[in-house]
Amino acid sequence: MSNGAQAPGFPILTGFRAMSKTRNKKPQPRAAWSGRFAEPVSERVQRFTASVHFDQRLAEHDIRGSLAHARMLAACAVISRRDLAAIESGMRTIQAELRSGKFKWSLASEDVHLNIERRLTALAGDAGKRLHTARSRNDQVATDVRLWLRDAIDALAAQLGALQASLLEQAARHADTVMPGFTHLQVAQPVTFGHHLMAYFEMFARDRERLEDCRKRVNRLPLGAAALAGTSYPIDREMVAKALGFEGLCANSIDAVSDRDFAIEFCACAALIMTHVSRLSEELVLWMSPRYGFIRLPDRFCTGSSIMPQKKNPDVPELARGKTGRVAGHLMALLMLMKAQPLAYNKDNQEDKEPLFDTADTLSDTLAIFTDLVAGIEVDAAAMRAAALEGHATATDLADYLVKKGLAFRDAHEAVARAVRAADARGCDLAALGLAELRQFSPLVGADVFKVLTLEGSLASRDHAGGTAPRRVRAAVKRARKDLR
Ligand code: ARG
Numbered sequence: 001m002s003n004g005a006q007a008p009g010f011p012i013l014t015g016f017r018a019m020s021k022t023r024n025k026k027p028q029p030r031a032a033w034s035g036r037f038a039e040p041v042s043e044r045v046q047r048f049t050a051s052v053h054f055d056q057r058l059a060e061h062d063i064r065g066s067l068a069h070a071r072m073l074a075a076c077a078v079i080s081r082r083d084l085a086a087i088e089s090g091m092r093t094i095q096a097e098l099r100s101g102k103f104k105w106s107l108a109s110e111d112v113h114l115n116i117e118r119r120l121t122a123l124a125g126d127a128g129k130r131l132h133t134a135r136s137r138n139d140q141v142a143t144d145v146r147l148w149l150r151d152a153i154d155a156l157a158a159q160l161g162a163l164q165a166s167l168l169e170q171a172a173r174h175a176d177t178v179m180p181g182f183t184h185l186q187v188a189q190p191v192t193f194g195h196h197l198m199a200y201f202e203m204f205a206r207d208r209e210r211l212e213d214c215r216k217r218v219n220r221l222p223l224g225a226a227a228l229a230g231t232s233y234p235i236d237r238e239m240v241a242k243a244l245g246f247e248g249l250c251a252n253s254i255d256a257v258s259d260r261d262f263a264i265e266f267c268a269c270a271a272l273i274m275t276h277v278s279r280l281s282e283e284l285v286l287w288m289s290p291r292y293g294f295i296r297l298p299d300r301f302c303t304g305s306s307i308m309p310q311k312k313n314p315d316v317p318e319l320a321r322g323k324t325g326r327v328a329g330h331l332m333a334l335l336m337l338m339k340a341q342p343l344a345y346n347k348d349n350q351e352d353k354e355p356l357f358d359t360a361d362t363l364s365d366t367l368a369i370f371t372d373l374v375a376g377i378e379v380d381a382a383a384m385r386a387a388a389l390e391g392h393a394t395a396t397d398l399a400d401y402l403v404k405k406g407l408a409f410r411d412a413h414e415a416v417a418r419a420v421r422a423a424d425a426r427g428c429d430l431a432a433l434g435l436a437e438l439r440q441f442s443p444l445v446g447a448d449v450f451k452v453l454t455l456e457g458s459l460a461s462r463d464h465a466g467g468t469a470p471r472r473v474r475a476a477v478k479r480a481r482k483d484l485r
Helices: 015-022 043-049 052-075 081-100 112-124 126-130 137-173 193-218 237-244 253-258 261-288 315-338 347-376 381-388 395-404 409-426 435-439 449-453 455-461 470-484
Strands: 178-183 186-192
Touching: 052 081, 052 112, 052 137, 052 237, 052 347, 081 112, 081 126, 112 126, 112 137, 137 193, 137 253, 137 261, 137 347, 137 470, 178 193, 178 381, 178 455, 186 193, 186 381, 186 455, 193 261, 193 470, 261 315, 261 347, 315 347, 395 409, 395 449, 395 455, 409 435, 435 449, 449 455
Parallel strands: none
Antiparallel strands: 178 186
């Protein structure tokens, strides 16, 4: 997928590896902008300012943007048809070299844009040198990142949909499976496991909405802004926007090259998705602990201990919980990157890419693995039921019962609270007290009380939109299946 692992043949060289690869090599070719300078930058500065080792993954998007730009320049008679043909043919060669891994990246060419331009000029001669007419790397890079992010968002939204489908299948299977619902991690009221899973379905549904909304603001064209002030050539920005599938233009040239709010917004969406994943992860870890024993995860999602032979650890959810911090950190990194930057473009913005790429990669991996993991959850319904029978989970139902018999809710609450204390003193659940005992706390209690004190009675009574009654859960699943399609 476009936002996933690096395409074959794009070696990622980072940190010290990238440095040592270029050390002690013969003199590097002159930089594209070197005309103004009396001496070349030091090797250290070259390495410090280069971005090619991480922005090379924008190559395909860079070419798409360049082709749309060149075709517009030709249509507007800024370059000749012959130049355009040479550019198109050169780009085809470059594309083939990229895909076969034969493209030679050079640190001296600094970034993905200049690497491709240098190769194009080698292939197409002066036509290659004309490609950058009416353009700057400032509007070029903003365009590339937006194109790349748009693809990434589409892929991630589809992945979220797959995870939701997994949740739906489990929810359908467990629309009647009773478990204790918790508040403050204390047993609160009975719910069904299906209802609980559907809560996550809803979270991810909002996450998808957010991604799709964010996409609208990503999907605007910066090209034409040039360095910051626009260009004196007679360009047609609408034509470029249309060719690249952008929904509109960035309306102000200074804003177009300088803001990265679209990337920040995406990282905020991603951080929220991961936050939701982290909540599910935490619950999986708890449920899998023998203290709960609610679920089993298939062995393929767990690992053992090198010292304790009995261990089966929920590494996958734990890692997802941990990676949530990493993605939230990327959001902070981008916010701090943008903070107090004067308009317009500043080189700070080159630092947007690694956090952005890693956010999309981490999210993509996590969503893929959770789609399988959720499908693999095996439920111990008996353990869930036993836990629901332990914490006086139907106390609210007894209070509601008394209210329906005429008692004010606060008085009913008080009467049931005393009954709970009595049950605690006897070491049993509220539902296990006999009729005579219950009547000591309110004479309104009748033989019909046991209908509401059972787990099934409690569940069935929450029969309204959004409630946990099994028939409502089944209806929610049905509706969700339709929405997902
Ligand atoms: N590699 C640069 C970036 O990612 C491209 C834009 C460089 N522009 C410039 N004026 N130095 O932001």
